[in-house]
Amino acid sequence: MTAPLHEARPAGVGRALPDTQQGMRRRNLARVLHAVSAEGSLSRAAVASRIGLTRAAVSTLVDELIRWGLLEELGPERPGRVGRPGSALAVSGRGPAGIGAEIGVDHLAVCAVDLRGAVRARAVRRGANRGRAPEPVIAELTTLVGQVVAEAEREELWPAGLAVAVPGLVARDSHTVVRAPNLEWRDTDLGALLPGDWPLTVDNEANFGALAELWLGAGTPREFLHVSAEIGIGAAIVVDGQLLRGTRGFAGELGHVPVRPDGPSCACGGRGCLEQYAGQEAVLRAAGLQPREDLVGLLAAHAEKGEEGVRAALRDAGTALGIALTGAVNLLDPETVVLGGALAGLSPWLLPSLEAELTGRTAGPACPVAVSPLGPEGPLLGAAHSVVRAVLDDPASVTKRS
Amino acid sequence: MTAPLHEARPAGVGRALPDTQQGMRRRNLARVLHAVSAEGSLSRAAVASRIGLTRAAVSTLVDELIRWGLLEELGPERPGRVGRPGSALAVSGRGPAGIGAEIGVDHLAVCAVDLRGAVRARAVRRGANRGRAPEPVIAELTTLVGQVVAEAEREELWPAGLAVAVPGLVARDSHTVVRAPNLEWRDTDLGALLPGDWPLTVDNEANFGALAELWLGAGTPREFLHVSAEIGIGAAIVVDGQLLRGTRGFAGELGHVPVRPDGPSCACGGRGCLEQYAGQEAVLRAAGLQPREDLVGLLAAHAEKGEEGVRAALRDAGTALGIALTGAVNLLDPETVVLGGALAGLSPWLLPSLEAELTGRTAGPACPVAVSPLGPEGPLLGAAHSVVRAVLDDPASVTKRS
Known part of the structure; x- marks a missing residue:
C-alpha cells in the first residue's frame, strides 16, 4: 500500500527541538522535508514560497537533506514554464x-515503510498468543523483524x-x-x-490505529475519537493532531466507561462497563456463538446470513x-x-443503534461517526509511520544513526 | 488576595509566536518575565542562569521590560553575597x-489583578440574572467594569x-x-x-475555574479534570497545562454524560444525564427544599444540621x-x-459516596479527588489572571496597546 504523507499543518515539527539557532x-x-513529502515532488522555488524562506536558504537546507539521503533530485522540471527550469525534488x-x-x-505482523509512505516489506504469522509467555512471542516477533529488515536492506533501506x-x-x-x-x-x-x-517505541494498538x-x-480531522476493538475495546483521543495520552499513558479506556452502573461485574473492578456489552466475548456470548480465531469474521459471516440472534447481539x-460515546462526545467535543x-x-x-443513541441523546447536531478505511491494518501502519514521521519531524536526527 | 504566579514550566510561552529571530x-x-514572576525577585545574573542565556543578553531583555513598565528595580541586593552586588528585579x-x-x-463580579497576581480592585452586585435579557445585564456589568478600571487607574494600573x-x-x-x-x-x-x-476574551466559567x-x-498537577457547578454541572479538562477546548469549544459537558441511560429525560435531549442526579435543582428537589438564591448555602446549612433527607440527596x-467521573477518568487518565x-x-x-464509586469501579489505585481552595472564587480569578498570563507569555504585546 502506498499512501502520501499528506498533512496541511505538520504539528509535530520541532515540538521537541530547543529554541536556539540550531x-x-x-x-x-x-x-x-514535510513540504516536499506533502506534494510528492516540488522545486526548490516552490518549497521556498510554501514555507516562507528565501530561495538561497532553502537551497542550503535541500543540499543537506540530499547529502543525508532524505531527498533526491528527479531531474529538470518539464519545460514550458516561466523562469529558469529548476530540478524537482522528491522524498527518497x-x-x-x-x-x-x-x-x-x-x-504477529511486521512491516517496513519508506519515507514516501510505501510499504516495502511485510511478514505475518497467524496463531494464538493468548496465555503465552512474553519471551517466546517476542522471539518470534524478532525473527519476523529480521526478515523484514533483510528484505528492506536489499532495497537500500535501513x-x-x-x-x-x-x-x-x-x-x-x-x-x-x-x-x-x-x-x-x-x-x-519489551x-x-x-x-x-x-530506537524503540512501544504503544497501545488503539493509539497507533488513531x-x-x-x-x-x-480528510480525517485533527480532533477525533478513534474507537477500536480486538477482544477488548480501546479508544484513542486525538486533539489538535496529537494523541492525548493521560498522566500514566492510560487514556482512552472507553471499554471501562460505565454504561449501566448496576450491570454485570467486570474484571476491572467495575460493573456494567462498555466491554460487558460490546466487547467481542460479550457479543459472542449474547449471539450464542463459540469463541474461535477471527471472531470478527465469524460474527460478520453470521450477521451477513441474516441470523437474528447475532444481529440482535450486535x-x-x-x-x-x-x-458510552455520548459521554465521551460530551466530554471531548x-x-x-x-x-x-x-x-x-x-x-x-453496529452503526444504526449506535447512531440512534448518539442522536437521541443530543440537543444539537450529533457528532458524526465514520468508519475507518484502514480497519485492522491501522495499528501496524500507524506504528511504521510513527517512525517515518519522527524522521520527517526532525531530519537531522538520522545523522546520529546512519 | 495575593497569589504568586508560580509555574515550573511556563507552557504558554511563545506558543503562538512565529519561528523567526523576532x-x-x-x-x-x-x-x-516568567523567571522573575516565579521567584518574586531575582537578579539579572540569577535570571541568566535560570533560563540559560548570557548575562549580556538578559540585560538587554531586562532593559526593554523595564522600559515597558513590566519589570522594576528593587535596588541593590543585600551585601555579604559573593561577587559584585546586582540590583534585584521584580515584576511591576x-x-x-x-x-x-x-x-x-x-x-455579577469584576476584579483587577496586577502582574504580580494581586487583586487590586473589585466590585460585586448580587441579584438574579436568570431570564433577564443580555442587554441590561451587560450594561450593569459594564458599569462595574468602569468602577474597577477607575479604581485601578488611581493606582497607576491600566x-x-x-x-x-x-x-x-x-x-x-x-x-x-x-x-x-x-x-x-x-x-x-457579548x-x-x-x-x-x-482585548476581550469570553469563556465558560468552568474553563476559567480550571x-x-x-x-x-x-501543587495542582498539569493534567487534571476540574468539575464545578453553579446550577448545571460543568467540567474543564487540562492536559499538559493547557485547556482541552473541543472542536466547537464545547468540551467538558460532564453534566450530560449518561449515568443511568434509562433515567429521567433531560433538556439536552438525553435521558439519565448526570445533571438529573447531581445538578443543584435535582438535589434540591430530592432534598425536598424550595429553590432560592444561594442554593449551595441552603443545602450546606441543612446538611450541617444533620437533616437526613438533605444528606441522602447529596x-x-x-x-x-x-x-460519571469513572467514565471520564477511564477516558482521560x-x-x-x-x-x-x-x-x-x-x-x-458529596465526597464519601463519590470516592466509593471511583474506588469500587477501578482495578488499580483510583484517581485522587481534591477540593479546590478557590471554590466559587475560581472563575473570576481565572478570568483576570488569563489576561495577566497573556502579558507574561508575550510581553511585547503590551507595546501595541499601552
Whole structure:
C-alpha cells in the first residue's frame, strides 16, 4: 500500500527541538522535508514560497537533506514554464525506513515503510498468543523483524526505528506493557526482550490505529475519537493532531466507561462497563456463538446470513457503544468519531443503534461517526509511520544513526 | 488576595509566536518575565542562569521590560553575597492589569489583578440574572467594569484586557455565548455589548475555574479534570497545562454524560444525564427544599444540621458524580480530579459516596479527588489572571496597546 504523507499543518515539527539557532535550523529542515513529502515532488522555488524562506536558504537546507539521503533530485522540471527550469525534488525511496510491528491476540505482523509512505516489506504469522509467555512471542516477533529488515536492506533501506503496537496499556514514555489482559501479560518490559539495534517505541494498538487514521485517512480531522476493538475495546483521543495520552499513558479506556452502573461485574473492578456489552466475548456470548480465531469474521459471516440472534447481539452492542460515546462526545467535543479495528468490519450492524443513541441523546447536531478505511491494518501502519514521521519531524536526527 | 504566579514550566510561552529571530526574541522576553514572576525577585545574573542565556543578553531583555513598565528595580541586593552586588528585579505592581468579570446566575463580579497576581480592585452586585435579557445585564456589568478600571487607574494600573466568565457554552475563538440555559441566553454575541476599549476574551466559567486552579492552586498537577457547578454541572479538562477546548469549544459537558441511560429525560435531549442526579435543582428537589438564591448555602446549612433527607440527596448526587467521573477518568487518565465552584462547598457530603464509586469501579489505585481552595472564587480569578498570563507569555504585546 502506498499512501502520501499528506498533512496541511505538520504539528509535530520541532515540538521537541530547543529554541536556539540550531533548533531553528533543524525545524526548517523539517519544514522543507514535510513540504516536499506533502506534494510528492516540488522545486526548490516552490518549497521556498510554501514555507516562507528565501530561495538561497532553502537551497542550503535541500543540499543537506540530499547529502543525508532524505531527498533526491528527479531531474529538470518539464519545460514550458516561466523562469529558469529548476530540478524537482522528491522524498527518497531509499535510506531510512520505519519498521512497524504488531502483537495481536491471534497474530504477529511486521512491516517496513519508506519515507514516501510505501510499504516495502511485510511478514505475518497467524496463531494464538493468548496465555503465552512474553519471551517466546517476542522471539518470534524478532525473527519476523529480521526478515523484514533483510528484505528492506536489499532495497537500500535501513531501519530508522522500530515501533511495536500491543493490545494493552503501556506506561507513558516507556517500553513496559503494564497490563494486556487478552495476552495475560503484566508489567512486561519489551525493551529488554527486543533487539536493541534501533530506537524503540512501544504503544497501545488503539493509539497507533488513531495515528494511522490521522496520517493516512482521507480528510480525517485533527480532533477525533478513534474507537477500536480486538477482544477488548480501546479508544484513542486525538486533539489538535496529537494523541492525548493521560498522566500514566492510560487514556482512552472507553471499554471501562460505565454504561449501566448496576450491570454485570467486570474484571476491572467495575460493573456494567462498555466491554460487558460490546466487547467481542460479550457479543459472542449474547449471539450464542463459540469463541474461535477471527471472531470478527465469524460474527460478520453470521450477521451477513441474516441470523437474528447475532444481529440482535450486535444491535445491543451498538446501543452500549452509543451510550458510552455520548459521554465521551460530551466530554471531548471531537469533530468526529472513527470506528476502526474490528469495529470497522462490524459497522453495518453496529452503526444504526449506535447512531440512534448518539442522536437521541443530543440537543444539537450529533457528532458524526465514520468508519475507518484502514480497519485492522491501522495499528501496524500507524506504528511504521510513527517512525517515518519522527524522521520527517526532525531530519537531522538520522545523522546520529546512519 | 495575593497569589504568586508560580509555574515550573511556563507552557504558554511563545506558543503562538512565529519561528523567526523576532519570535525568538519575544519568547526570550517572556522567559525573563516568567523567571522573575516565579521567584518574586531575582537578579539579572540569577535570571541568566535560570533560563540559560548570557548575562549580556538578559540585560538587554531586562532593559526593554523595564522600559515597558513590566519589570522594576528593587535596588541593590543585600551585601555579604559573593561577587559584585546586582540590583534585584521584580515584576511591576503598576502598568498592565488583567480585568476579570463573571456573569453568574445570582451575581455579577469584576476584579483587577496586577502582574504580580494581586487583586487590586473589585466590585460585586448580587441579584438574579436568570431570564433577564443580555442587554441590561451587560450594561450593569459594564458599569462595574468602569468602577474597577477607575479604581485601578488611581493606582497607576491600566487594563491590558477584559476576560468574561459565563455559565454556558462559548463558541471557540469567539465572544458568542451559544447556550447558557441557566440565564436563558442563546447565540448572544457579548462582543457587541461590551466596551471595545481592550482585548476581550469570553469563556465558560468552568474553563476559567480550571485555569485559576492551574495557576493559583498549590501543587495542582498539569493534567487534571476540574468539575464545578453553579446550577448545571460543568467540567474543564487540562492536559499538559493547557485547556482541552473541543472542536466547537464545547468540551467538558460532564453534566450530560449518561449515568443511568434509562433515567429521567433531560433538556439536552438525553435521558439519565448526570445533571438529573447531581445538578443543584435535582438535589434540591430530592432534598425536598424550595429553590432560592444561594442554593449551595441552603443545602450546606441543612446538611450541617444533620437533616437526613438533605444528606441522602447529596449522597446520591455524589454517587452519580462518581459514576460519571469513572467514565471520564477511564477516558482521560488525569492525575487528579478537582472539585471546584459550588461543589467545593458541598464536598463534605458529596465526597464519601463519590470516592466509593471511583474506588469500587477501578482495578488499580483510583484517581485522587481534591477540593479546590478557590471554590466559587475560581472563575473570576481565572478570568483576570488569563489576561495577566497573556502579558507574561508575550510581553511585547503590551507595546501595541499601552
